[in-house]
Amino acid sequence: MTAKTHNEITAIDPDDIGHNPSANPSFNDLIASRLSRRHLFGLGVGTAGTALLQACGGGGSGGGFPVLPPAPAPAPAPAPAPAPAAPKLGFTAVAKSLDDVVSVPPGYTATVLYRLGDPIAAGVPAYANDGTDAPANYDRRAGDHHDGMTFFGIDASNKWAPANASRGLLAMNHEAITPLFLHPTGQTIVGTGNAAVRSVADEVQREFFLHGVSVIEVNKGAGGWTYKQDSSFNRRVHTLTEMTFSGLAANTDYLKTKFSTDGSKTRGTLNNCANGTTPWGTYLTCEENWAGYFRRIAATDNPSRSVKEIAAFTRYGVAGTGRELWATTTPDTADNIYGRWNAQVTGATATDDYRNGANTYGWVVEIDPFTPGSTPKKRTALGRMGHEGACLGPVVVGKPLVWYMGDDSRNEYIYKFVSTKAWDAADINGGMAAGDKYMDDGKLYVAKFNADGTGVWLELKLGVNGITASNAAYAFADAADLVVNVRLAADAAGATKMDRPEWTAVNPKTGEVYVTLTNTNAASRPITATDAANPRFYNDPKGVAATAQTGNPNGHIVRFADDGGNPAAVSFKWDVYLFGARATASADVNLSGLVADNDFSSPDGLWFSSATAGLLWLETDDGAYTDVTNCMLLGAVPGKLGDGAAKTITNVDGATTRTQATFVGKAPGTDGLRRFLVGPKDCEITGIAESGDGRALFVNIQHPGETTAAANIGNPALFGSHWPEGGNARPRSATVVITKNDGGLIGL
Ligand code: FEO
Ligand code: CA
Ligand code: CA
Ligand code: CA
Numbered sequence: 001m002t003a004k005t006h007n008e009i010t011a012i013d014p015d016d017i018g019h020n021p022s023a024n025p026s027f028n029d030l031i032a033s034r035l036s037r038r039h040l041f042g043l044g045v046g047t048a049g050t051a052l053l054q055a056c057g058g059g060g061s062g063g064g065f066p067v068l069p070p071a072p073a074p075a076p077a078p079a080p081a082p083a084p085a086a087p088k089l090g091f092t093a094v095a096k097s098l099d100d101v102v103s104v105p106p107g108y109t110a111t112v113l114y115r116l117g118d119p120i121a122a123g124v125p126a127y128a129n130d131g132t133d134a135p136a137n138y139d140r141r142a143g144d145h146h147d148g149m150t151f152f153g154i155d156a157s158n159k160w161a162p163a164n165a166s167r168g169l170l171a172m173n174h175e176a177i178t179p180l181f182l183h184p185t186g187q188t189i190v191g192t193g194n195a196a197v198r199s200v201a202d203e204v205q206r207e208f209f210l211h212g213v214s215v216i217e218v219n220k221g222a223g224g225w226t227y228k229q230d231s232s233f234n235r236r237v238h239t240l241t242e243m244t245f246s247g248l249a250a251n252t253d254y255l256k257t258k259f260s261t262d263g264s265k266t267r268g269t270l271n272n273c274a275n276g277t278t279p280w281g282t283y284l285t286c287e288e289n290w291a292g293y294f295r296r297i298a299a300t301d302n303p304s305r306s307v308k309e310i311a312a313f314t315r316y317g318v319a320g321t322g323r324e325l326w327a328t329t330t331p332d333t334a335d336n337i338y339g340r341w342n343a344q345v346t347g348a349t350a351t352d353d354y355r356n357g358a359n360t361y362g363w364v365v366e367i368d369p370f371t372p373g374s375t376p377k378k379r380t381a382l383g384r385m386g387h388e389g390a391c392l393g394p395v396v397v398g399k400p401l402v403w404y405m406g407d408d409s410r411n412e413y414i415y416k417f418v419s420t421k422a423w424d425a426a427d428i429n430g431g432m433a434a435g436d437k438y439m440d441d442g443k444l445y446v447a448k449f450n451a452d453g454t455g456v457w458l459e460l461k462l463g464v465n466g467i468t469a470s471n472a473a474y475a476f477a478d479a480a481d482l483v484v485n486v487r488l489a490a491d492a493a494g495a496t497k498m499d500r501p502e503w504t505a506v507n508p509k510t511g512e513v514y515v516t517l518t519n520t521n522a523a524s525r526p527i528t529a530t531d532a533a534n535p536r537f538y539n540d541p542k543g544v545a546a547t548a549q550t551g552n553p554n555g556h557i558v559r560f561a562d563d564g565g566n567p568a569a570v571s572f573k574w575d576v577y578l579f580g581a582r583a584t585a586s587a588d589v590n591l592s593g594l595v596a597d598n599d600f601s602s603p604d605g606l607w608f609s610s611a612t613a614g615l616l617w618l619e620t621d622d623g624a625y626t627d628v629t630n631c632m633l634l635g636a637v638p639g640k641l642g643d644g645a646a647k648t649i650t651n652v653d654g655a656t657t658r659t660q661a662t663f664v665g666k667a668p669g670t671d672g673l674r675r676f677l678v679g680p681k682d683c684e685i686t687g688i689a690e691s692g693d694g695r696a697l698f699v700n701i702q703h704p705g706e707t708t709a710a711a712n713i714g715n716p717a718l719f720g721s722h723w724p725e726g727g728n729a730r731p732r733s734a735t736v737v738i739t740k741n742d743g744g745l746i747g748l
Helices: 006-010 037-041 135-140 201-210 298-304 307-316 323-328 431-439 479-484 486-493
Strands: 002-004 108-115 146-153 167-174 187-190 212-221 224-227 235-237 242-246 265-267 272-277 283-287 364-367 377-379 400-406 414-422 442-449 454-459 501-506 513-517 550-552 556-562 571-579 603-608 616-620 632-636 645-653 656-664 673-678 684-690 697-702 734-740
Touching: 108 212, 108 224, 135 201, 146 272, 146 283, 146 697, 146 734, 167 272, 167 283, 167 684, 187 323, 201 323, 212 283, 224 734, 242 431, 272 501, 307 486, 364 431, 377 431, 400 501, 400 513, 414 431, 442 486, 454 486, 479 486, 513 603, 556 603, 603 684, 616 684, 632 684
Parallel strands: 146 684, 242 377, 501 603, 571 656
Antiparallel strands: 002 187, 108 734, 146 167, 167 212, 212 224, 212 235, 242 265, 272 283, 283 364, 364 377, 400 414, 414 442, 442 454, 454 571, 501 513, 513 556, 556 571, 603 616, 616 632, 632 673, 645 656, 684 697, 697 734
8 A cells, every 4th residue: 555646646747738739820830920019009909998897806896896887777888987096016025935934025914814624614623634534524624725716795784795894705716635635644545557546435535525615704803804614604615516507518418427317417626726706796616627537548448439539538638547546436336426537438328427527527617605505507608628717807887798718738728708698787696697697608719819919819609710510620510519629619710829828817907808828848839839929938947956947937928908998809919918037037038127026937826906906916836936936926017018019039949049029018127016925835826815995815825835745744844844834734725814014905
């Protein structure tokens, strides 16, 4: 018997796998017919979106989301309001650090609020944090790997009140687990390779419950912010929670399983990464690296599969023994809680097994946090992919709603969904029925970035843009086939491969959309495949050994504006807002002129605060610059699309040099970008939300110490982190709440 972490089993970070073999354009194939900046950016861009703009992911207050228009009958779009004054960063930069603590600027306090295992129901004991807690009560404990989150203010009558400053529901994702610290000595695994099995069902039960979503009530009292252990709103959604499908793929053959013979439902949500919101007051959780959890030994299963099925599995990466090996637990239960993770053909028909199990994951899932007993819905009209997040764009009465979405894998795409129905503010507090209205019917698009700073949204619809039954790579049968296999549809349409799209954020002042492209490597995107929107290739040598890290290891943030300020537009303008780099890197790498107070690598979480009228918060999930610093949170005051310049950079790969034209946003300086927080060892900073008055900022510290070697579980001195408890404790993912000691707005 051996204990292994999932990383040892899979030998590779599932986040790092790309599965896009399409020949979609690199811009070196295009003629760089670049227009002048005046021509590109002088057409009303920057006045986009008028009055009512929302910071996606947050339910905060101030000048953002709650300022929904009153809803007199069919209202014209409100007149443009003067933009609020730009916020000004008002904190002292935090130094880069390798310490096992959370560091914030002088004058601020960070307090741990909600940790892995914390009980969220009366009678559940405190978490022992030594692997001995009873598996059966993990459905009433905080999950692991805290990720995207939203604060929903709540009033005394238990209704959504976005501006509420002292009471709210925090809805948050629990993306994955660090299995080593969940059981007495890590995961118990018998055998190796395809024969490896999980032999202790109790361990698997803990893991089922530790994925998913938390909804918890939080309150500000005399002693600061706490969560309420016995609130009737507290809820865990996990891998066993029943949920239904809606939209194009619901009730089709693609979703039929032994559990749901009509394709109407499934169990659970998984690998919930970034998040999103709706203007009617529900939470969106997004399924990212779900593919790796399914067991499908291709050599065994492929002979039972059609050419199309194999093409789809290949494109989504559904192959292998299954991360965490859940499908191997025996004996299975009558309702197949283990066997449902086996995506192989084992029965006579699709309703006798789970051959379609992987099709039931990869969706945006809507949860009504105000109705704890409500059934979550997987909204299939938004497509099936490695969903990072779903960021709500400008909300205007009488106009369609839009959600912008990244597909987080190397060489994947950026999408948007535009509702058919126009927004009616009478639907505020409309719950899941409002979701049925706006999220099941609309147009899905994928982005193509042109070399001249323009872009187009390619509609993903059967019969257009090459998405037909005669498409060579994949013959689309119907609209359900399209949304289930939307990556293949986007390939056919000719979308632009990006350097791993992570979070999306919409500037509440301008309607401009920002997308983090966290990083890529030479194997996925060689120097010959740079393009204008993914323009850099360089080496970022790591540590004293100067280990080569080639490709775009530090990532960048692309920014775009839909033409005419219309989120339903099918064309846009773009530039690169910001490039990650070491401050010491050369000018062709450190294109944003970063210095010691603001240099960073691998941008991931990204969110505009409403209460501060547009402060941008940027979080990192980095492995490249971690020889110098742990991951961090930076505050930013971004400018506008087109505030920089066209630039031709020189990329270097060993003896090869190659130039690439792009558009670089104005260098931020330390007034425009400043480090606000550095996390403990071996963590990612992700997930962010603010109280209704912006005087409390909630931030998630994910997986401190996650790379601790399995062999060291018996030797606490060798754990990669002991945060937050310190001493010899096992590390725990946790939410921290940050307040300013003078009670002021965070960051100003
Ligand atoms: Fe779960 Fe894309 O990070
Ligand atoms: Ca992420
Ligand atoms: Ca990431
Ligand atoms: Ca992570």
